[in-house]
Amino acid sequence: MKYAMDRKQILWDTATDLQVIFKEKLSLSQEIIKWWIRHYCRIIELASDSIPEKSRVLDVGLGFGITSVVLSRLGYRVFSTEHPSREYLKDSKFIGYLRKHHVKLLCNELLEGIPFKDNSFSLALLCDVIEHIAPQYVPCIIEESARVLSKDGYLIITTPNICRLECRIRMITGKSPNPKVPVEKYGETLGHVREYSLEEVKAFLHPHFEIIKEAIEPLPVFDNLEGIRKKLSTCLKKRWHSLADEIYILAKKR
Numbered sequence: 001m002k003y004a005m006d007r008k009q010i011l012w013d014t015a016t017d018l019q020v021i022f023k024e025k026l027s028l029s030q031e032i033i034k035w036w037i038r039h040y041c042r043i044i045e046l047a048s049d050s051i052p053e054k055s056r057v058l059d060v061g062l063g064f065g066i067t068s069v070v071l072s073r074l075g076y077r078v079f080s081t082e083h084p085s086r087e088y089l090k091d092s093k094f095i096g097y098l099r100k101h102h103v104k105l106l107c108n109e110l111l112e113g114i115p116f117k118d119n120s121f122s123l124a125l126l127c128d129v130i131e132h133i134a135p136q137y138v139p140c141i142i143e144e145s146a147r148v149l150s151k152d153g154y155l156i157i158t159t160p161n162i163c164r165l166e167c168r169i170r171m172i173t174g175k176s177p178n179p180k181v182p183v184e185k186y187g188e189t190l191g192h193v194r195e196y197s198l199e200e201v202k203a204f205l206h207p208h209f210e211i212i213k214e215a216i217e218p219l220p221v222f223d224n225l226e227g228i229r230k231k232l233s234t235c236l237k238k239r240w241h242s243l244a245d246e247i248y249i250l251a252k253k254r
Contacts, residue, residue, distance in 0.1 A: 007041070007044050007045070007048065007070075007074065008037070008041060010070055010073050010074065011037055011040055011041060011044065011066070011070055012037065014066055014069050014070050014073065015033065015036070015037060015040075015066060017069075017097065018064055018065065018066060018069075018097075021091070021093050021094050021097060022064065022088065022091075022094070032221050035218075035219055035220060035221050036221065038217075038219075039158075039219050039246065040066055040067060040070065042158075042215075042217065042248055043067055043125070043127055043156060043158060043248075044067070044070055044071065044074070046156050046213065046248065046250045047071060047076075047123055047125070047156060048074060050123060050154045050156075050212075050250060051076075051122045051123050051154060053074070053075035053076060054075060054076065054077060055076055055077065055121075055122035055123060056076075056077045056079070056120065056121045056122055056123075057071055057076045057077065057078045057079070057121060057122065057123045057124075057125070058079050058080075058081070058114070058116065058120070058121045058123070058124045058125065058148060059071070059078060059079070059080040059081070059125045059127075060080075060081055060110065060114065060124060060125060060126050060129055060141075060145065061081065061082060061110070061125075061126070061127065061128070061129040061132075062080040062081065062082035062105060063082075063127075063128070064088070065080070065094070065097070065098060065103065067125060067127060068080045068098070068103045069097070069098065069101045069103055072101045072102050072103050073101055076123075077102075078102070078103050078104065079103075079104045079105075079106065079116070079121070080098075080103055080104070080105050080106070081105075081106050081107070081108050081110065081114065081115070082105065082107055083107065083108070083109060083110065083187065083188060083189045084107035084108070084109075085186075085187030085188035085189060086186065086187050086189065087186075087187060089105075089107065110129075110133070110141060111133070111137055111140075113144050114144045114145065114147070114148050116148045117148070118147055118148065119148070119149070119150045119151065119153075120148045120149075120150070121148055121149055121150065121153060122149070122150055122153050122154065123149075123153060123154045123155070123156065124145045124148065124149055124153070124154075124155050124156075125155075125156050125157075126141070126142075126145060126155065126156070126157045126158075127156065127157070127158045128158055128159060128160075129141070129157075129159075130157070130159050130196070130201075130204070131159050131160055131179075131192045131193065131194060131195050131196070132189065132190050132191065132192065132193060133190075133193060134193055134194070135193075135194050138204055139204060139207075142204050142205060142207075142208060142209075143207075143208060145208075146208035146209065146253055146254075149253045150253075151253065152252060152253060153252070153253045154212075154250060154251065154252055154253070155205070155209055155249075155250075155251045155252075155253070156248075156249070156250055156251075157201065157205070157247075157248075157249045157251070158246055158247060158248050158249070159195065159196060159201060159246070159247050160192070160195045160245060160246060160247070161195070161196075161197065161198065161216050161242075161244060161245055161246060161247050162177055162178070162195035162196055162197050162200075163197050163198075163242055163243070164237070164243060164244060164245045165233055165236060165237060165243040165244075166233075167195075168243070177195070178194060178195060179191065179192035179193065179194070179195065196247070198214065198216060198242075198247050198249075201247055201249060202214070202249070205249065205251050208253065208254060209251035209252060209253060209254060210251060210252045210253075210254055211249060211250075211251050212250045212251060212252050213248075213249065213250040214247075214248070214249050214250075215241070215247075215248045215249075216241045216242060216244040216245075216246065216247050216248070217241070217244050217245070217246055217248060218234055218237040218238060218244045218245055218246075219244070219245040219246040220233065220234055220237075220245060221245075
């Protein structure tokens with residue numbers, strides 16, 4: 001229990017630090033912050049319950065760095081990759097913060113492969129990454145993740161659930177459940193290109209990984225609901241997990 005509390009405190013501390021660094025980019029309400037903390041808690045729990053401290057971890061898609069920094073602060077040797085066009089990689093305070101917490105960052109184009117040798121890591125993270133990649137490239141990214149993992153290494157993958165309640169409502173009203181086109185761009189990277197169901201994600205993983213744990217959990221940060229409608233939506237998602245927002249999978253290399 002104490003270790004779980006320590007993890008949560010480190011998460012809160014790291015999130016607070018990153019909010020100070022990014023100010024405008026991470027100007028979020030307290031409610032949204034709480035939901036994101038729950039999201040990252042799930043990822044950290046899956047990681048820390050799977051591999052021992054000091055293990056080598058690869059975080060594919062650094063983002064704002066919260067997962068990498070927290071895992072490093074918990075005693076893991078963390079390496080991260082991110083596309084070099086992301087604007088925040090030019091922020092000296094952010095880069096300094098990563099170095100302070102011993103996160104080793106390598107900038108690369110993911111579609112060209114993962115720039116590490118075979119069997120280099122005990123755990124790889126693909127957290128909220130595959131929805132930003134065209135579907136034809138996702139199997140290659142999964143294969144690359146398996147390549148850099150050691151024998152019996154683990155992969156954690158998270159991604160939005162295309163079967164979530166809001167997507168079903170959009171379909172009923174004649175709208176596409178998938179992200180809007182044209183796809184938004186951030187530097188040379190893309191916003192959400194395509195989202196997936198749990199079964200589709202498992203199909204991507206099947207050739208290289210055995211599923212150990214799977215879940216779909218509420219993460220109501222992408223909807224525009226407020227008040228009683230948001231509470232009702234959250235209740236429905238807790239009751240019927242297939243309506244929930246985010247897919248979480250822990251898989252083991254075959």
